[in-house]
Amino acid sequence: MGRWKPDARARLEKAALALYREHGFAQTTVAEIAERAGLTERTFFRYFADKREVLFSGAGTLQQHLISALGDAPSSLAPIDAVGAAVEAAAELFEKRRDFARKRQAVISENAELQERERIKLASLASALEDALHRRGVANPAASLAAEMGVTVFRIAFERWINQDDNRTLAQIMRECLNELKLVTAGK
Amino acid sequence: MGRWKPDARARLEKAALALYREHGFAQTTVAEIAERAGLTERTFFRYFADKREVLFSGAGTLQQHLISALGDAPSSLAPIDAVGAAVEAAAELFEKRRDFARKRQAVISENAELQERERIKLASLASALEDALHRRGVANPAASLAAEMGVTVFRIAFERWINQDDNRTLAQIMRECLNELKLVTAGK
DNA sequence: TGGTTGATGTCAGTTACTGTCATAGGCAGT
DNA sequence: ACTGCCTATGACAGTAACTGACATCAACCA
Numbered sequence: 295m296g297r298w299k300p301d302a303r304a305r306l307e308k309a310a311l312a313l314y315r316e317h318g319f320a321q322t323t324v325a326e327i328a329e330r331a332g333l334t335e336r337t338f339f340r341y342f343a344d345k346r347e348v349l350f351s352g353a354g355t356l357q358q359h360l361i362s363a364l365g366d367a368p369s370s371l372a373p374i375d376a377v378g379a380a381v382e383a384a385a386e387l388f389e390k391r392r393d394f395a396r397k398r399q400a401v402i403s404e405n406a407e408l409q410e411r412e413r414i415k416l417a418s419l420a421s422a423l424e425d426a427l428h429r430r431g432v433a434n435p436a437a438s439l440a441a442e443m444g445v446t447v448f449r450i451a452f453e454r455w456i457n458q459d460d461n462r463t464l465a466q467i468m469r470e471c472l473n474e475l476k477l478v479t480a481g482k
Numbered sequence: 483m484g485r486w487k488p489d490a491r492a493r494l495e496k497a498a499l500a501l502y503r504e505h506g507f508a509q510t511t512v513a514e515i516a517e518r519a520g521l522t523e524r525t526f527f528r529y530f531a532d533k534r535e536v537l538f539s540g541a542g543t544l545q546q547h548l549i550s551a552l553g554d555a556p557s558s559l560a561p562i563d564a565v566g567a568a569v570e571a572a573a574e575l576f577e578k579r580r581d582f583a584r585k586r587q588a589v590i591s592e593n594a595e596l597q598e599r600e601r602i603k604l605a606s607l608a609s610a611l612e613d614a615l616h617r618r619g620v621a622n623p624a625a626s627l628a629a630e631m632g633v634t635v636f637r638i639a640f641e642r643w644i645n646q647d648d649n650r651t652l653a654q655i656m657r658e659c660l661n662e663l664k665l666v667t668a669g670k
Numbered sequence: 671t672g673g674t675t676g677a678t679g680t681c682a683g684t685t686a687c688t689g690t691c692a693t694a695g696g697c698a699g700t
Numbered sequence: 701a702c703t704g705c706c707t708a709t710g711a712c713a714g715t716a717a718c719t720g721a722c723a724t725c726a727a728c729c730a
Contacts, residue, residue: 297695298708323685334710339687372669410598413605417597435659438638439666446630450623471623478627479667481560485726486677511716522679527718672730679724686717693710700703 303341303351305331310348315397319345319405346411349398352387353415357422359384364426373432377423377444378472384448385464392455399456420445447471491529491539493519498536503585507533507593534599537586540575541603545610547572552614561620565611565632566660572636573652580643587644608633635659 299305309330313322324345328338342348363383367376388395402408423441424434432440451468458467487493497518501510512533516526530536551571555564576583590596611629612622620628639656646655 302708324687325685335686336688336711337709340709343687345686374666374669406602409605410602413601414594414598417601435638435642435662436666439634439659439663442634442638443631443663443667446627446634450626450630454623471627474623475627475631476667478562478624479631479664481562490677512718513716523717524680524719525678528678531718533717673728674730675726675728677725680722682719682721684717684719686715688715689713691711693708695707697706698704700701 299332302331302333302337306333306338306341307348307351311398311401314349314401319401319408346408349402349408350411350415353418356384356387357419359387360419361422361426364423364430369430373427373430373436373440374443374472374476376430377427377440378447378469380423381444381448381451381472382465382468385451385468388452388455388464395452396456399453416445416449419448443472443475447475487520490519490521490525494521494526494529495536495539499586499589502537502589507589507596534596537590537596538599538603541606544572544575545607547575548607549610549614552611552618557618561615561618561624561628562631562660562664564618565615565628566635566657568611569632569636569639569660570653570656573639573656576640576643576652583640584644587641604633604637607636631663635663 306327310322310327313327313330316322324338325335327348328335331338338348342351360380364376364380366383367379371379402412420438420441423444424437427437427440428434447468451464451471454471455462455464455467494515498510498515501515501518504510512526513523515536516523519526526536530539548568552564552568554571555567559567590600608626608629611632612625615625615628616622635656639652639659642659643650643652643655
C-alpha cells in the first residue's frame with residue numbers, strides 16, 4: 295500500500311465526468327474536480343494538460359489498437375479495405391462500454407471546446423493511420439485520403455451507434471457505413 | 483468621418499497575424515494585439531470571441547460561397563459531384579490570395595490550439611454542406627458522407643496548393659484530389 | 671438644444687494554467 | 701537503525717484569457 299490513495303488519475307477522470315454531467319463543462323472548475331477526487335488543482339494539471347484532456351485519455355489506446363489492427367490486415371487488401379478492417383477491429387474496444395460512451399458523448403456534444411478537442415484527436419488518428427499506410431507502401435495522396443475516409447466512417451458510425459435503440463454492434467454499423475461511403479463516391 | 487479610426491476589426495486582424503508571425507501565437511498577448519491596432523483589450527473581445535477567432539473571420543464567407551455554389555449545381559449531378567462542383571467553385575475565393583493563405587497557414591500549423599479551431603470550422607462547413615444536401619433530397623448517411631468527403635478533399639487539396647511550387651490552380655488540384663478519392667474508395 | 675445612440679474605455683473579478691519550492695512517506699544501501 | 705534519495709503531492713504566487721458593469725463622448729436627430 296502506497297502513501298497515497300491509489301489511482302489518482304482514474305479518480306480525477308471519474309470526478310470530472312460526474313461534475314461535467316451534473317453542472318456542465320463550463321460551470322465546473324478544476325478546483326472542484328480536484329476536491330472531489332481528494333487532490334489539489336495543481337495535481338490535476340500534473341495528470342492532464344488542460345481541463346478538456348481529462349475526457350480523452352482513451353484516445354491513445356484507440357490509436358494503438360487501430361495501428362496494430364492495420365498492421366495485421368492482409369497485405370492483399372486495398373488501402374481502403376485495410377483501413378476498414380482496422381476500424382472494424384478497433385470497434386471491439388467500445389462494444390461493452392456503450393453506456394459510458396453515451397454519457398461521455400453527451401457531455402462533449404454540449405460544449406464547443408470539447409468538440410474541438412475531439413476533432414483534433416480524430417485528426418491525430420487519421421495522421422497515424424496515414425503513417426501506417428505509408429509503411430504499407432501506399433503513397434500520397436492515396437494514403438492520406440484512405441486514412442481520412444477511415445476516420446470519417448469511424449466517427450459517423452460511432453455517432454449512429456450511440457444514438458440507435460436496437461442492438462447492432464458498432465462493428466456492423468461501421469461496415470455498413472463504409473459500404474455506403476463506397477456507393478456515395480461511386481456517384482450513386 | 484466617424485469619431486474613431488475606421489475598420490477596427492480589420493486593424494485587429496492585421497495586427498494579430500503580424501504579431502503571431504513575429505513572436506508566435508502563444509507568446510502574443512491580446513493586449514499587444516489591441517495596442518498595435520490602437521485599441522484596448524476589451525474592444526478586441528467585442529469583435530472576436532477569443533484569441534484564436536481573429537484568424538478565422540473568412541470561414542463565414544467560405545461557407546456562404548460553398549452553400550450557394552451547391553445550390554447552383556445542376557440537380558442531375560450525383561451528390562458527390564455536386565459537392566465537388568461546390569468546392570471547386572469556392573476555390574475561386576483563394577486563387578488570388580495564396581500569399582496571405584500561406585502566411586496564415588504557417589501560423590496555424592505551428593500551434594495546436596489553432597489547428598483545433600481550424601478543424602472545428604471545417605466540421606461546421608461539413609455540417610452546412612450536409613444540410614444543403616438534405617435540401618437537395620439526399621438522405622443520410624449519404625448526405626453526411628458526401629459532405630465529409632467534400633471537406634476532406636478541400637482540406638487536402640488546399641494543403642497541397644499551399645505547399646506546391648508550380649502554378650496549378652487550387653480548383654485543378656481539388657478536381658484531381660476528388661478523382662484520386664474516387665479511385666481510393668473503389669479499392670484501387 | 672438636449673436627449674439618444676453606439677463604439678470604445680476603464681476597472682474589477684474569475685479561472686485556467688505555470689513555475690518553483692516545500693513536504694513527507696517509502697525504499698535502498700550500508 | 702541511520703542516511704540519503706525518490707516521487708507523488710501540496711502550497712503559493714504569478715500571468716493572461718475572458719467577462720460583466722458602468723463610464724465616456726462625439727455624432728446624429730427630434
